[in-house]
Amino acid sequence: MKDWSMETKAVQSGYSPKNGEPRVAPIVQSTTYKYDSCQAIADLFDLKVAGHMYSRISNPTVEVFENKMAALEGGVGALALSSGQTASTISVLNICEAGDHFVALSTLYGGTFNLFKHTMKKLGIEVSFVDPEASPEEVKQSFQSNTKLLFGESLSNPGTDMLNFEKFSAIAKEMDVPFIVDNTFPTPYLCNPLQLGADIVIHSTTKYVDGHATSVGGMIVDGGTFNWANGKFPGMTEPDESYHGLSYVDTFGPNAYIVKARVQWVRDVGCYMSPQNAFLSNKGLETLHLRMERHSENALKLAEYLEKHEKVTWVKYPRLESDPNYELCVKYMKAGSGVLTFGVQGGSAAAERVMDALQLAERVVHVADVRTGVLHPASMTHRQLSEEDQLKAGVLPELIRVSVGIEGVDDIIADFSQALEKL
Numbered sequence: 001m002k003d004w005s006m007e008t009k010a011v012q013s014g015y016s017p018k019n020g021e022p023r024v025a026p027i028v029q030s031t032t033y034k035y036d037s038c039q040a041i042a043d044l045f046d047l048k049v050a051g052h053m054y055s056r057i058s059n060p061t062v063e064v065f066e067n068k069m070a071a072l073e074g075g076v077g078a079l080a081l082s083s084g085q086t087a088s089t090i091s092v093l094n095i096c097e098a099g100d101h102f103v104a105l106s107t108l109y110g111g112t113f114n115l116f117k118h119t120m121k122k123l124g125i126e127v128s129f130v131d132p133e134a135s136p137e138e139v140k141q142s143f144q145s146n147t148k149l150l151f152g153e154s155l156s157n158p159g160t161d162m163l164n165f166e167k168f169s170a171i172a173k174e175m176d177v178p179f180i181v182d183n184t185f186p187t188p189y190l191c192n193p194l195q196l197g198a199d200i201v202i203h204s205t206t207k208y209v210d211g212h213a214t215s216v217g218g219m220i221v222d223g224g225t226f227n228w229a230n231g232k233f234p235g236m237t238e239p240d241e242s243y244h245g246l247s248y249v250d251t252f253g254p255n256a257y258i259v260k261a262r263v264q265w266v267r268d269v270g271c272y273m274s275p276q277n278a279f280l281s282n283k284g285l286e287t288l289h290l291r292m293e294r295h296s297e298n299a300l301k302l303a304e305y306l307e308k309h310e311k312v313t314w315v316k317y318p319r320l321e322s323d324p325n326y327e328l329c330v331k332y333m334k335a336g337s338g339v340l341t342f343g344v345q346g347g348s349a350a351a352e353r354v355m356d357a358l359q360l361a362e363r364v365v366h367v368a369d370v371r372t373g374v375l376h377p378a379s380m381t382h383r384q385l386s387e388e389d390q391l392k393a394g395v396l397p398e399l400i401r402v403s404v405g406i407e408g409v410d411d412i413i414a415d416f417s418q419a420l421e422k423l
């Protein structure tokens, strides 16, 4: 099915029922699986055969969602987790331990930034943040002998800065570490990091993948291309005592990273997705292509309207020709996705006044679902960051983040028009 289009994969991949089986992949609401012999279960525990053993580690409904995401991203395997935050956490812990270091772009989602800067540090893992505009030489200077990965967002939240794939994937290759990319905002329909030099892709499926604001979830997809046997990743190549001395790379080849994350990390800390959430998120994927086109179309029209408005001081949307990210966005993405940011005259207080006056667009701590929503990062998602870190992440006090929904665009524009009039 490799040559199916994105649209067909979004609808059909991940599940093909046999004769007489349900057309829609059912919700297998079972923690447990029955086997005919003790030996059959022992073989599962020894990872000699594949199969479901316990729903902390795998489940048939979740597997359908994993398979579809792997197909959409073009990866060899995927692992669904209980949130985007766990996807970030496990993607790093799978190959980093106390005493290690990694490099991340400074323009990250606030939750990821906190996780990396504060929580990883408590685990003994140090992070260096680099400015996305820094020269390749400057970026390379932040690498150390114990650096294990490079991490960035394809389109950053909330700044909507487009990742320079060419620059950063070349650096990761030269430094011989995997390049992990959070592809939450574009989704695989608009951008394919694995084809642009990333080795591993992660998602908060809570956003456009689900798309309807029903289910918190995360996903890790592995491209299967990184050479883990380069001497930097003993956890991937050396015997795992918790599986009778098995080596992930020797036993599982290109699937080593996902298998290790599942049978070691998810087994031990238990952060797997629930079947119910996988069912709903997979339903969302069936219309991913239609929704992403409309989100992008509506966002561009709203951005063009706001750009001309006298009370609006600036608008940032990667498909506006005036936007510094325009060329990179055209190069790497099919369309601009549904998130834009803008600033109003009068700073933080004015931003809150405009937000409170909106009627169709709602004030929500969420982004990327079918309904238009607004958020003020400085006083909400990024409020735990210092002012300096906020600025590094592109969060200005007057910045309003709009998640443009798929309602009628004239209604959306009319709502912003009446709210801005109240300023």
Ligand SMILES: *Cc1c(COP(=O)(O)O)cnc(C)c1O
Residues within 6 Å of the ligand: 083, 084, 085, 086, 109, 111, 112, 153, 156, 157, 182, 184, 185, 203, 204, 205, 206, 207, 216, 217, 218
């Ligand atoms: C929301 C978000 C996350 C965190 O995901 P949760 O599902 O909320 O845990 C990570 N990265 C990006 C880019 C996000 O927008």
